[in-house]
Amino acid sequence: MTITSIFLFSTLLIFKGFTKVAANPDETKLLEQLFLDLTIDEVVNRSNGLIVNEPWASEYVTAIREKRYGDAIWARHHLIGDIQNGTFPEVNQTISQAIEQDAIGYRTYYPEQYSNALAIYANTSNADTRTDILNLISNAKAETVSEMEKRVTYGIKCSADHLAYRSSCYRLLELMSQAKSYIGDTRRGYTYMSCHLRVGPYGGGTGDVTYHTAHLVARLIEEQCSRCPAHCDAIKVSGYSPRNSGHRKICLSSKEDGCFQVVTETDGRINI
Secondary structure (H helix, E strand, O other): OHHHHHHHHHHHHHHHHHHHHOOOHHHHOOOOOOOOOOOHHHHHHOHHHOOOOOOHHHHHHHHHHOOOHHHHHHHHHHHOOOOEOOEEOOOOEEHHHHHHHHHHHHHHHOHHHHHHHHHHHOOOOOOOOOHHHHHHHHOOOOOOHHHHHHHHEEEEEEEOOOOEEHHHHHHHHHHOOOOOOEOOOOOEEEEEOOEEEEEOOOEOOEOOOEHHHHHHHHHHHHHHOEEOOOOOOOOEEOEEEOOEOOEOOEEEEOOOOOOOOOEEEEEEEEEO
16 A cells, blocks of 8 residues: 555656646747747746746746736846846846837838737736836837948958957957947057057047947957968957948957958848
């Protein structure tokens, strides 16, 4: 009798443990493509190396199941990464600002998915405590593509000339200012040994950049544009983010004057 009881108890424990990871078929699919971009199954089972923050992961799952979509979106933005007092510290942007920026982009570039998401959010539970987030999303104003490109896009292009030692550029990035103040009418952001961070001319209808933004862009150039030319003695770097009507050109290379380099390839773009 004792053995039978132990067997039944063990079976119940195994079954209980299984139900924690066995997902409802609907929970393996995204509810919508935009703001709730992790499935319940991904979060519960930590799929594909997903590392999450608690209690936000549990809140995300519970809120979706209870149809509290504003709460779920708020939890989603805390679920991964480092959030400090509702702010992304690396870009000094609040969660609400990030959501609004994304909503504008989605409404501009993905109107069908945006409308589908709003239709789902319209049925949020009365228990939802963050309906302000849903209102923020639904009130987003669409922009033209040119406005979106002008506002936040920083394309990264790599160059084969004016190569600086990567070690010098790495040290430059450690030492240079990351202040939120604008660079203003200077052209030189910072110099260390063979590496120079420079920006394009100031004014003339072109938006300025802060030292903080220049540092983020330069960091991406250092990461994406590192190369070892034939017979080189060390890894070197040269690249830039082109000027547009929204921001000045940003260059990281051995070039001590100007800010012009020959393009070899386009390595990507970032939004700041």
